[in-house]
Amino acid sequence: MARQAGERRVVAQNRRAFHDYFVEERLEAGLQLTGTEVKSLREGRATIGEAHAGEMSGELWLFNAYIPEFHGGNRFNHETRRPRKLLLRGREVARLFGAVRRDGMTLVPLQLYFTPRGWAKVELGLAKGKKAHDKRESIKERDWQREKQRLMRAKG
Numbered sequence: 048m049a050r051q052a053g054e055r056r057v058v059a060q061n062r063r064a065f066h067d068y069f070v071e072e073r074l075e076a077g078l079q080l081t082g083t084e085v086k087s088l089r090e091g092r093a094t095i096g097e098a099h100a101g102e103m104s105g106e107l108w109l110f111n112a113y114i115p116e117f118h119g120g121n122r123f124n125h126e127t128r129r130p131r132k133l134l135l136r137g138r139e140v141a142r143l144f145g146a147v148r149r150d151g152m153t154l155v156p157l158q159l160y161f162t163p164r165g166w167a168k169v170e171l172g173l174a175k176g177k178k179a180h181d182k183r184e185s186i187k188e189r190d191w192q193r194e195k196q197r198l199m200r201a202k203g
Contacts, residue, residue, distance in 0.1 A: 055168075059093040059159040066182060068155055068174035077134035078109065078159075078167045081125050083117040088167055090117075093159055100133060100154035100171055102147075107133040107140050109156060109169060133169065146173055 064070065080088070087093070098112040108130045116124045135143075146152045158170040177185070 053163060055160040055162055057158055057160045058088050058091050058167075059095045061095045061098070061155065061157050063096055064155045064157055064172060064174065066177075066185070068153065068172065068176055069181075070155070070157070070172035070174045071152070072173040073157065074135075074139070074171050074173070076107070076169050076171055078169055079132040079134060080114075080167055083120040083123070083125050084114050084131075085167060086119070087114050087117040087125075088159070088161070095156045095159050095169075098156050100156060102144055103130065107135055107143065107154075109133055112156065112159070133171075143173065151175070 092115050094113045098109060100107060100109050102108070109132075110130050111128055112131060113127055114125070115127055143154060147154065153174050153176065155172045155174045156169050157172045160168055160170070162168055
């Protein structure tokens with residue numbers, strides 16, 4: 048199946064993020080990767096379910112993202128869970144740090160993908176954590192929407 052010209056090729060998704068957080072804003076950031084990391088990502092084997100973004104020495108980094116070692120790599124293969132630098136403009140980084148410090152928000156990776164030009168990017172969500180009752184409310188709303196669709200199909 049051929050991809051359309053403007054489509055991104057998703058490598059990893061963090062579907063749990065929408066269950067655990069209210070995602071208020073989304074933004075795209077580049078990733079600084081080594082060659083074996085890119086090759087491993089092209090095979091589509093990565094997980095970002097436990098990953099998060101944060102500050103280290105005044106820059107934005109992606110922590111705990113799992114990119115497995117490249118099977119054809121040699122002794123220069125990468126570490127699987129090493130911190131990876133995120134590439135954003137300085138003004139965006141300052142704004143995000145301010146939101147995290149001031150408003151108690153979290154930077155959560157939502158998707159890891161390749162652009163049509165072949166560059167690896169990560170979609171970050173500026174999010175606020177959900178409480179247990181918020182999660183129950185979300186589940187109740189999702190179940191009601193599903194039941195409503197089922198009823199509409201039955202009446203047809």
